[in-house]
Amino acid sequence: MPAFNRDATVHGAFARRTFAAPFAIAIAEAGATHSYDALERRSNRLARYLEARGIRRGERVALLTQRSADTVVAMLAILKVGAAFVPLDPAYPPARLAGMLHDAAPALVIGRAALAPDIAEAAVDRFVEQASALAAADAFPAEALPERAEAGDPAYVMYTSGSTGRPKGVVVPHRAIVRLVSEQNYARFAPDEVILHLAPLAFDASTFEIWGALLNGARLAVVPGAQPSLDDIVGAVAAHGVTTAWFTAGLFHLLVDQRLEGLRPLRQILTGGDVVSPTHVRRARQALPGCRFVNGYGPTENTTFSTCHPIETDEDRPLPIGRPIAHSTAHVLDEELRPVAAGETGQLCVGGEGLAIGYLNAPELTAGKFRFVPSVGERLYLTGDVARCRPDGVYEFLGRMDQQVKIDGKRIEIEEIETALRNEPDVADVAVVACGDTAAGNKRLLAFMKPAPQASHEGLVRTMGERLRRVLPAYMVPSGFHVVDALPLTANGKIDRAQLAALTVTAPPVAASLAPVAAPGTGIEATVARIWGEVLGLSHVPRDVSFFELGGTSLRLMSLHARLGGLGWSPLTLVELFDHPTVASLAARLEAGSASDARLDVEAAARAGSRQAALRRLRDTRLGRAS
Template sequence: MSTTTTTVTDLPEDVSTERGTHRVHELVARWAHRTPDAPAVTCGGDVLTYRDLDVRANRIAHRLRSLGVRLDDPVAVCLDRSPRLIVALLAVLKAGGGYLAVDPRDPLERRAALLADAGVRVLLTGTADGATGTEAEAGTYDALGVTVVHLDHATGGADDLAVEPLPVEAGAGPDNLAYIAYTSGSTGRPKGVCVPHCAVVRLVSADFLRVDADDVFLQYAPVAFDASTLEIWTPLAAGGRLAVVPAGDWSPGELTALARREGVSVLWLTAGLFHQFVDAGPEGLPRLRYLVAGGDVLSPSHVDRVRTALPAVTVVNGYGPTENTTFTCCHPVTEAVGDGPVPIGRPISGTEVYVLDEELSPVPPGSTGELFAGGSGLARGYHAQAGLTAERFLPNPFSPVPGARMYRTGDLARVRDDGGLEFLGRADAQVKIRGHRVEPGEAEAAIERHPDVLRAAVVAQTYTGGDRRLAAFYESDFPLSATDLRGHLTDALPSYLVPSYFRQVDALPLTASGKVDRAELAGRTAEERPELDNDYQAPATPLEARLAQLWADVLEIDRVGVDDDFFELGGHSLLATQITGQIATEFGVLVRARSFYEDPTVGGLARTIGAGSAA
């Protein structure tokens, strides 16, 4: 896309000024002064007003400053969804640091690796979240030189500290670090994306959402996932309310019911969850104004269905990499999509986009090229990876601003006749799995660290409805069960990077040039029951037989045993909610996520349904 055809909409003057001079926590602090008694954060029966939020965050910020946190210092936050989490994130920003959100459910090895890579010296956590619940975990953090602050001990020992804001440090400004978000790396090393305040302010004040103090946002995305940036800071910067979903996994039906009770007006869902939300029936949300979906390709039929069911709601298809702070382009759907595809639209305010060829020259409208992004949403680069930063963040020859950069997304796109953009896929091996950007090479490297694995290849396979799952193929001189290998990976990788399917092969297939034939492996979608440690046990009752068939249909395998573990069969949380939704429709029994996870077998599910039917 040439610079003459790129559409860039500037912010209104007052907000545009904020982008250039303000930091995220300063936008939130305005509302603590303007509307101190207005609710800022709610979760279940808990309510924090803007005054509460400000005072609690100030106390923890003083504690962080006393521990030596200064401008641009990374501070890890390892907490489940809760008001306490929001307070902690705000406190880090007030202290001058940038937060690194770490998922308490990730393996300790993974958490420790991220803290070490980022150079973290302080960790905010709570013992209820399990972040430092064992001697091994506490010892790991001690070995890294990390000071652990437990926020369930009141305010981490900060009750006697001042509640006033900390004085602004010399040199503080919008280019300071706001957070670090880690994404998958092709070499096996995750990449820490360093996002400045100005990039977050550009996102929360962009033109694709028009929000004010009356709006209520639902917060469900993991904070380690950059979707949370939009969820958390947009309402708090506008004086609105953040409705935090209590910790745990929630089905689409449960989320809809909660959104209804909270009066949610803006809902942001990853593509997979959006599809299930539509399938579950999106009606009954009278206050909803915006339904934002993204993270992967949207189904045109689902978009049209939700537009029909919720005609007063603006459906927005959002696109963007972490390196350009959540969203680069957005497309408000104003007419039926039909056969699709759903466009990704135009750049949001404060953003420029270019569709370029291999020589970095603009391609004509309608032609395929690689998408580059520029503007104030760009990250500063990758933490401690200068070479990779230089490779992906290039000088921007189309910008009149000296020193301007553009980010090479690796995505293919073209400009449509209406001037909007259409996403055409990746130019490399990177894929999206349940909304997370994944480099299969990272999973491959982890598999090959197993002492009995000679070579491995991990590919993304596509199933019915566009569901993508990682599949691992590996060579070994010894019989190596999928259960053993999955356990090896579970100790080192987040769940979305652990393949759903494992298969030991005599030799990986090769192309004519001698490279692993990944296309051939991607076509080997699992049809047979995978290798498990337990023998196949046939269903013994009509209910077990029906559930086994339901699992087989959803997982797209030939048969399922009564004692087979759903997750060892290749299942994941989104598929689990699909099954529980079907059970609610067919049997009239609501199976909660926790009950499913406690015994994820056909036999266990049959017992849960039996107990629910008898109740």
């Protein structure tokens, strides 16, 4: 592992790895491999193309694409001209993507128009197809440009959920990325590691995956597809001989429950993003005795990881988040930002070389969350997390000071959802609560709405999910909507969220209660409904209500896909489940597939019978017994 050089740029560190082993494999994807030298030369050409397009130091270039070697080439090229890349998730609603583009004001958007046609059309004056840009870059020299950036310059802007009602862009410098994967103590980085690339580009786990591999001479193994299934994940682990992987807590739990054998090649598993179940860790440690497990903690504002805890013993209590990783600091402070004694609770504040520059176009928000703290003598990010430091120096996470939650490893500001709901003319007031158990995989969001006088109560419930999906990512849309005459208040006049959360214990999903009451039929439909109920934690599942309206998330969809795959029906891709979101439509698809399979079996048997008859006739002819 190279020593940490706080003056290094990301692309400079990559160039040094290329010089040390130019023909080592840097990226493996879909049967193809790419050497370090090939990535260096292609990114040099693309960087020259970008300069010819007028891209200069300090500007931003948006990436509207997916995991691939071509995307990594684009990232390197953008950094080499001194610009910063802005990864955007094509799965986001067009309105949300448009807002991010407006805020980031990129000089250029590199992407695939097919992934987000509305955005490509809206940004037509500065949109270039990824394949076209790479093809045009072939005409440029492959020699490296002179250094255009410094270690403290922005390397990327990554958007997170915002308490102000709109996403906020976290500006991360080169130094913070290099610090994450250089001379580190929380994981092993070496040329013989193969690191899984599974995270979406707009999720900061991708920073660990991409640069953990490429700044250490290791290999990056790309999981194909925008919506990989559990089988896709373990298939990539097996095909590429993956040794290191990062999984959100929810995905880790799901893999342990349903695909534990597929994790056997791994030597390191890092997990986090939410509370990790000790039970699942214990099962994984027993099944994978040669694997090292790490519980990681860290906000995007401190570049993926701030503290990490190597899990070396079986524990029944909640797992701690560990100690600060190398080149990082952590402090538990009181309301006056003074250190508390060991064992006392306070706000966890983190710092060191991984600290972000701040929020894009939000100086007041930056000043409030990134503070120089005289009591400890350094600039810190105030996480809003409640924690304590044990006498042995290990930190424990205890919860949040505000309404931020994590679901399936994704950070969600409740205020952003509530703002979107209040923007609806039929909603007078609203409160959103998170309920359920994270470790059990059933945490969900529910919205309680006070309707405007003219609003139809049933119409609100029936249509609100679809309305929100136009402005919010799917993971931020509540799975149930309740109409109330008034929101309960505490003694000091604030919304009593605890009382609302208690109501959800016995209340069924509202979408289900207002949906047509037709129950699932028999046969395949009944089996599908039973499996849905197990995945969603529901005793009754209507046949024509969307999986997502009943509380489904992308992670629960992966669980559903894995369970269906074990029943011997015609294989389904994960994407097909999005196309058949109700019990009725999915059962019809499975029945059609089964009928098609049966027909093919009959035809194959007939063909086989014809071949056997022909062989018998040929044999009889040779023996002189032809009729």
